[in-house]
Each structure stands twice: as C-alpha cells, then as structure tokens.
Amino acid sequence: MIEMYKEWYDARHEYAKEWKKKTGGKVLGYFCTYVPEEILYAAGVLPVRILGSHETQNLTEPHIFAMFCPFCRDCLAQGLEGRYSYLDGIMIAQSCLHVRQAYTSWDLHIPTEFSYYLPMPHHVQSPHATAFLRGEYELFIKKVERWTGRKITDKDLQRGIDIMNRSRNLMKAVYETRKKEDVPMTGLEAMQMVVSSQMTEKAEHARITEGVLNELEGRSRGKEKATRVMLLGSENDDVKFIEMVESLDAVIVHDDHCTGTRYFWDTVEANGDPLTSIAQRYIDRLPCPTKDWPERRRVERILQFVKEWNVAGAIIIQQKFCDPHEIDIPAIRTALEDAGVKVLFLEFDVTVPVGQFKIRVEAFLEMLSGDDLF
Amino acid sequence: MDKYKTEPLKLWNKAKELRLKFYENYAKAHEKKGIRWAGGAWTLDAVPRGLGDDVWSLTSEPYSASIAYDDDFSLRCLEATEKAGYARDICSYIRNYWGSIILNEYAFPEFSKTWPTPDFIFQDHICCSHAKWYQVVRDLEGDVPMFCVDVATGPAIESDGDNFRYIEMKKHAVDYVVNQCLDAIEWLQKVTGRPYQDELLRKAIYNHMRSTSTWAKICELQKNVPAPLDEKSMYSLYVLGTLGKAGQWCADFYDDLYEEVNDRVARGIAAVANERVRVMSDTQPPWAFLKLFRYLEEFGCVSIGSLYTFGLIGQWEMKKDGTWGARTYPKTIDDLPKGREEMLAEYIRFEINKPEWQHFYHPKLKSAMMLKIARDWKLGGAMLHFNRGCEGLSVGIAENRLALQQAGFPVMTFEGNMGDERENDKARVKARVDAFMETLGLKRDFIKQDKKVEEVMV
Numbered sequence A: 001m002i003e004m005y006k007e008w009y010d011a012r013h014e015y016a017k018e019w020k021k022k023t024g025g026k027v028l029g030y031f032c033t034y035v036p037e038e039i040l041y042a043a044g045v046l047p048v049r050i051l052g053s054h055e056t057q058n059l060t061e062p063h064i065f066a067m068f069c070p071f072c073r074d075c076l077a078q079g080l081e082g083r084y085s086y087l088d089g090i091m092i093a094q095s096c097l098h099v100r101q102a103y104t105s106w107d108l109h110i111p112t113e114f115s116y117y118l119p120m121p122h123h124v125q126s127p128h129a130t131a132f133l134r135g136e137y138e139l140f141i142k143k144v145e146r147w148t149g150r151k152i153t154d155k156d157l158q159r160g161i162d163i164m165n166r167s168r169n170l171m172k173a174v175y176e177t178r179k180k181e182d183v184p185m186t187g188l189e190a191m192q193m194v195v196s197s198q199m200t201e202k203a204e205h206a207r208i209t210e211g212v213l214n215e216l217e218g219r220s221r222g223k224e225k226a227t228r229v230m231l232l233g234s235e236n237d238d239v240k241f242i243e244m245v246e247s248l249d250a251v252i253v254h255d256d257h258c259t260g261t262r263y264f265w266d267t268v269e270a271n272g273d274p275l276t277s278i279a280q281r282y283i284d285r286l287p288c289p290t291k292d293w294p295e296r297r298r299v300e301r302i303l304q305f306v307k308e309w310n311v312a313g314a315i316i317i318q319q320k321f322c323d324p325h326e327i328d329i330p331a332i333r334t335a336l337e338d339a340g341v342k343v344l345f346l347e348f349d350v351t352v353p354v355g356q357f358k359i360r361v362e363a364f365l366e367m368l369s370g371d372d373l374f
Numbered sequence B: 001m002d003k004y005k006t007e008p009l010k011l012w013n014k015a016k017e018l019r020l021k022f023y024e025n026y027a028k029a030h031e032k033k034g035i036r037w038a039g040g041a042w043t044l045d046a047v048p049r050g051l052g053d054d055v056w057s058l059t060s061e062p063y064s065a066s067i068a069y070d071d072d073f074s075l076r077c078l079e080a081t082e083k084a085g086y087a088r089d090i091c092s093y094i095r096n097y098w099g100s101i102i103l104n105e106y107a108f109p110e111f112s113k114t115w116p117t118p119d120f121i122f123q124d125h126i127c128c129s130h131a132k133w134y135q136v137v138r139d140l141e142g143d144v145p146m147f148c149v150d151v152a153t154g155p156a157i158e159s160d161g162d163n164f165r166y167i168e169m170k171k172h173a174v175d176y177v178v179n180q181c182l183d184a185i186e187w188l189q190k191v192t193g194r195p196y197q198d199e200l201l202r203k204a205i206y207n208h209m210r211s212t213s214t215w216a217k218i219c220e221l222q223k224n225v226p227a228p229l230d231e232k233s234m235y236s237l238y239v240l241g242t243l244g245k246a247g248q249w250c251a252d253f254y255d256d257l258y259e260e261v262n263d264r265v266a267r268g269i270a271a272v273a274n275e276r277v278r279v280m281s282d283t284q285p286p287w288a289f290l291k292l293f294r295y296l297e298e299f300g301c302v303s304i305g306s307l308y309t310f311g312l313i314g315q316w317e318m319k320k321d322g323t324w325g326a327r328t329y330p331k332t333i334d335d336l337p338k339g340r341e342e343m344l345a346e347y348i349r350f351e352i353n354k355p356e357w358q359h360f361y362h363p364k365l366k367s368a369m370m371l372k373i374a375r376d377w378k379l380g381g382a383m384l385h386f387n388r389g390c391e392g393l394s395v396g397i398a399e400n401r402l403a404l405q406q407a408g409f410p411v412m413t414f415e416g417n418m419g420d421e422r423e424n425d426k427a428r429v430k431a432r433v434d435a436f437m438e439t440l441g442l443k444r445d446f447i448k449q450d451k452k453v454e455e456v457m458v
C-alpha cells in the first residue's frame, strides 16, 4: 500500500483530472500550507498544493527577479508550462514573499475562474491574531460560496475539520512508528506520504494510510544500525537527494519542512465555534520562520522531535535566497549543537548537485559514527 | 546653454543638522537619563513617544543606508556578519546593521565610539525580514526586550491593473492592529517603568499625519516642469521622515520645505538646468553609487522621484478630480478622537494606506501607482533598480517592468544592491544608461566637473 504514495506523487495531475471527471467538483491549487483546507473540504472543493518539478527552465525569468528562491520560480514554471490547466481556482494564505510571487504572477498571466489572497496574520504569537484570522475566514467563505454556488454551514465546516484531523492523526501515527530502532518507513516514503496527502482527496488518502499503518507493523527496512537523521529547512520534496542520503548508512526519522511536519503536525481542537477552532489551529501550528517571532517557538519543537525520535544528526537544507530560513539557521544550528546534535548545512537550488552532496553527507555520517566509537 | 535657472536649496544645511542631531540624540540619550529604542522606518513610532519627550530612536533602514554610503565601513560590517554565519543574500540593510553591532562600532563615531545598545525594540512587520531582523539583534545584544506589530492586514487599494482606488480597512483588521498597539503600550510601561501619556501620543499621531501628508504635497510639486527637486536630493530630504515622522521637528521642517519648494516652482528654479526628459526610479538606490543620478543629468535626464521616494513615508489619496495627492488629515489636533483606542484606530486607518505597503500583496497594485506617476508627472521612461539587497521592495518588480512596458513606457533595468557594494557593477550600469538614453533620443551634454556639489545624506 505504501507504493500508492509514490504513484500519487508521480501522477498528481492525472489524479486531479480523474477526480474532477469522477465528481464534477472544482479543484483549487494552493501555494502555501497556511491555506485552511478545512474550509475548502467543507465547500466540496479539492485543494491541491502547487509544487515544482525540479527541472531547469527559463520561463519565469521575465516574471520573478532572480534573487528570489528557486522554489517559487519552479512553482510558477508549472503554471506557465500549462501543467495545471485543470485548476478551477488558485489561492494563497499570506506566506513568505518568495512563493507569494508565484501566486501573483500566476494570477496575472494564467486565467483562472477563482483567485484569492488570504491575509494570514504574521504575528501568530499575538493573542489577537485568531480573531483577525476568523474575520478573514468569514470573508473568504463568502467568496467561496459565491464561486461554488453552495452555502457552507457549520456542519460542513465540522466535516472539513474531521477530514483534515483524521488525515493528520493518521500521519502522526505513521511518524510514531519511526521512533523504533528498526525504522519501518524511510524518509522518502514519509515525504511521499505527506506530499501526496497535499495532492489527493484526504479521505481516500486516509484510507490508504490506515492500511499502511497495519503494513508497518513488523515491517523492517534493515536499517536498525543506520544513523538516525532529521531534515530541516524550507520546502523539500527533492526525491533524488533523499534517496541519496538513505542509500548511505542513514535513515531519516523526522523533519521540519512544509512538505513534512509543519504541514500536518497540529490538529484542530474543537472549542465550540468551528471557524474559531480552525483559525486557532493555523495560529498555533508549527510555525514557518516568517511567522516565528518574537520568540523562536520552532526551536522548542525541533528539540522535542530530536529527543523523542533519538536523532543523531541534522541536515539543514537551505533554499538559496530564502531569507526567513537563512536568518533562523545560525540560531537553530546553535540550539541543535548545544543539544549534542551535529549539523550539516546544504544549500539547495532547483536541481541539486547530488554527487557533491553525497561526498559531504558521507563525511558527515562518518563523523557521526566516529562519535559512537568513543 | 542651460535651459533653466538652478540654485541650491536654502534648507539644505538645516536638513543636515537635523539628521546629525537625530543620531547624536540617540547615542547620548542615557547621559540625560533618556531612553533609547530601535525600530524600522515604518514602525508606528508615535506609540513609544507616549513615554516622554526624552525617548530617542535609531531607525534601522536609514542607519544602515548611512553605513552603506561609507563603503569601507560597510564592507567591514558585511564581512563581520558573514563571519558570524549569516548568508550573503540576506537583506543588505540587515547585514550592515548586524555588522555594526558585531564590530561594536557606531556609524557616527563623533557621538559614540561603541555601538549604543537600545533599551527596547519596537518594530512593525510587513516584510518577512522585519521582525526577524530584530530577533537576531536580540541574539547579538543579549535579549533586549522586543515588540513587533503586524501591519500586513491586506491591501488598502484595488486595481484593474491600470487604475486604482482606495478601499476601506475592515473592522477586524483595524482591531487587530489597534489591539497589538494597546498591548504594546502596556508592555512599554512594563519594560521602561514609565507611565504612559496619551496626550503625547496624540501629539505624535498628529505630527505623523502632518509630516507624511506634507511630504506627499512636496512630491506633488514635482509634477512641474522643470522639476524643482531631483531624486538624489529627495533622498536627503525624505530621510528625515524615516527618522522622525512623528516628531514635531520633522513636521515643522516639511512645512518649511514645502514653502521653499513651492517658491522654487513659482520662480521656475530647476533641480537640473538642462532638464529634457523626466524619468522615475524604483526601490532604494545603490547608496554608494549615487553618482548614477548625476550621470543621468549629463544627458538632460532628471529622475523626479519614484514610488519609493513618494510613498515610503508619504501618505496619499485619490482626489475627486482623479489626481493623486497628499492625504487629508484632521484640520487641528483637537479633531483627533480623545480616547486611546479611538486615537490609535484613526492612526492605523491613516497609516495602512502607505503606497509602499501595497506591493507586498500584489505587483499589480504597485504597477497601477507607478503608471499614475508616469502619466501625471509627465515621464518619458523609468529606470528600475533590481535591488538584490531588499527582497521587500523588489517583490514583484519584474511584473512592474512588464506592466510599464505594456503601457508604452520605456523601461531600463539594472541589477545592483543598495547596501553591498560588491554587487554593484558601475561600468555596466553606465553602459545600460547610455543605451537607454539613446532610445530616449538624448545626447550627453558637456558638464563642467566642478559644477555640482557631491553631497548627500542618507
């Protein structure tokens, strides 16, 4: 069943087209994980995350100044190439400046029925952020209702919450299994699980994940002696890189990415009003660095993951030019090193020099295993 | 033969004095038992003014620009920051500023030999790097108390791509920003141990409105041919607004400046005696390469300003006759509401319209404002600085270029960095200017080398 994740990941466009044909529903592409998918599920819309393809291109040159991160250019390129022509709508929840440009250029140049910019607050540590976000959700709901011609009731919202929470809880349960010494699921499989959940209908994905949980019981990857590594940084769905790391004597047991835990870790806690509950979830979730201030709350969570998943070394992945992550890196590095976790830092572009990185990862793993000897 | 009369600004020395006084006041605040605080050029600086008249700030962007203007010191700052592990592509203002802390050197050694640590930080947040900038300042300086206000509540204008109109700020958005400010006031009292005075807040809000609206009025005068000011001089004048827009000294200075610029218009005094073509620029200039503007003048080309110089602090509104002009504010201070919360709400509703905040949501909003300037200020083209130093103001700039071109305005772009000299290729930029001037049909005039006084304040 685990293979299903890879199939979905590889055939994301076919899946969405098929879904449309089957249901007659609308598909909406979104650019950042702060988009409240609960509301979209409540409206019967299928949200799919727009991600890049890791191919070189120059289509985006006239649209995004080259000092912005390769990820946002890669995302926009998918639209300009026409690969998402089946989308009925696009949206973003106020994100980092980089990926915001993929959305705005898309909005300008690729005609779409529905386009929405949701002003997601940055000051998520303020006690007033939830009320503001709730106000924005109300406006958003009105727009979605007009678009789909269908009223969104509290019952619908509750259904949206249940769908999202079920998916989140199942993926968390899968991550739990990675605490085992003989890790039953690789980092690549985990990444494909999370990213495919961003591209498929959540209920269907959850059904598969339930089966996967059974499958994982007693499954061995033969990696009990491998070095336990955590990946951290901006978005990362670079298959070749992850494969390379795990082809060595390493196993990825956890991550802090928006294609990983930052996306699904926190659930909606019911507090009476569904809209406030949803808003509270996005305010309290594992933050992206753009919203992680004045305190760096992310660090606490990272250290907790490190401890509970028994992480020996961390690889920090940096999307070139991504200022919010770059600004956080020295502090995160220090926190990890203070906790006794060694760090390898790698800078990513659209395509990564796997050969060069392999030498560095090998040296890093060797250093970590050297630590075990003494 | 010069086409127009020209003469230096009478208020130039006064502007220079005010700017130096600002950096001196900050550095020496503790000598007089005053308070020092740090924040960005866009921070809601009327708020800390309620703590007293002896509360002095250091404004990060102009401070960093001052460092950048001194390329030797800037290079030392940038290198110190890189050595501390920070990436070379982070905002160059930030890197200059952190470098100054790491080196423990103040850019104005005549006032302080060492870096004057602030007593607290009060910042706004709309660019992703705003609050993050100061988070690291705290790492470097040992936990200075910090409060940041998120002002990214959504656009204040809407546009069809060509024209734009203002929209009202939503109630839940006003509440969000006002509530953060109310929390900030409680926090300020706690961290400074001082009582807060609403009357001082009132004065500061009024001064803020007066300064930012008057600056827009001054920019409106740039519609005149010949332009009474050139952009290089405007940098030295708008900077006072970035330093102390909520201060009486700033509002008063802009009133005087308006009088003088108006008088220049009445007497036909030009900034550039051979003005033949008018252009605008965009984003912060490469501060160590301001000679670029003098080079333009050799062709009779004057940069009359930009959305950046007009709208970084200037406050604007759409007038009934369709012109874009200075934002209206209460006639007298007594017309401001009385209660703290209501006063803040009025302040926020005024401030949220800042032109330079709109492109953070969509480049089409900025394109529409740029087109308005291009048409109403009678421009022949635009020269856009693709600024590697500032992701905040470069967001969407490639789309702005396309929009201007589509509307028929010739555009020249050049890559550079406002605060990292290592990324400025002067010869290449000049070559691009040559080609651009050729497309505008301009030939270079003979300019006597001693004719211009090379002085600027940033």
Ligand code: SF4
Pocket: A031, A032, A033, A034, A094, A095, A096, A099, A234, A235, A258, A288, A289, A290
């Ligand atoms: S880095 Fe943060 S803001 Fe940017 S796309 Fe990822 S989660 Fe969203």
Ligand code: SF4
Pocket: B061, B091, B092, B093, B094, B127, B128, B129, B130, B133, B389, B390, B391, B392, B393
């Ligand atoms: S990137 Fe630009 S807007 Fe952002 S903090 Fe730096 S100077 Fe300010």
